[in-house]
Amino acid sequence: MVVKIYLYHYFDKTIGPFVNLSELSIDEAKSILNTLKVTRPNSQCAQRHDKYVEYRHNCESIIRSEFKKKGGIINRKSPHYMVIEHSPWLSTWFENGTFIRIPIEEFDSMTISFTYGDSMPTFSPTIHDGREYRKKLYTYDEILKIIEKYGLPQDWNDDGKNGPERYIEAHVWSDETIDKYR
Template sequence: MYLYHYYDKTIGPFRNLSDTSAEEAKMILDEIKRNKPDVQCAKRQTTYIKDRLYYEEILREKFKEKGGIIRRQVPHYMVIEHSPWLSTWFENCAYIKIPIEEFDLTSISFTYGDSHPTFSPRITDNKEYRKKLYLYDEILDIIAKYGLPQDWNDDGKFGPERYVEAHIWSNETINKYIE
């Protein structure tokens, strides 16, 4: 199994908006909207930064409750296996592919689908994986049951889940891949 991280080649990998202040993150998003209005990131809602911080707090608390090891305040984001949809997000898209075995699994959590709709009060379909965060062994069971979302819902026709999101709560492995 591989974890993928998609990014814009002109910016570089693992540039995390949540590592900046909310004001700086908003400025970065505003700049993207001005300079690259056609990329997916430019289409984010005006409350995106506030929403992101809210959902990251949920992820952090749920991961702590499950005994996860948190070595950084906010996670780096990756997905399980290749996501054709995410590969279209950036004007100069690139990706890093890392074998899961390179990570300390006690520092990774997962959501079946993006964490925002997973925990959003607006999504009320009561699917088993809503409002849930998983450890590695648990997400393997969910994938065995439902498959990878990118295999059955890459175009989003069947709901918001398009990939399995991985939250990396450590810099240890990530630092080896930052140029």
């Protein structure tokens, strides 16, 4: 049975889709986060800690390096972030939230990497729970096998009570398909 898979991108409709703090300097990104803490205090972004931008840059360096080792095609310094299928939790992140849903077939699978769960806790040096998918990056074919084994995290852990994985994160390393949806 063939199941159609969609990638979702959640965003604040007053800002627009595929706006990425990682494309800015650390100082610029921190300034925007500080502004969000004041102007949108109820958004998930406003809850980020003071070292978030540095941690994000470090995490992106890891996933970029791991994807290169797997032969992935990287056409961007930082990826566009999406998730496999709908995440009820992510749909609550923004005060004026909405999403874009794109069939995965529209992408070149060689330009997308995946983590089972958000990449930050996946590669966190503080999480040592021994789960198979911790500290691992996957290609499309590999993530399909992990989904077959564990299912979608949002189906068994949307509330986060069973660990940090609440969705499967997709890292899109190309603008080709994304530009059609901006």
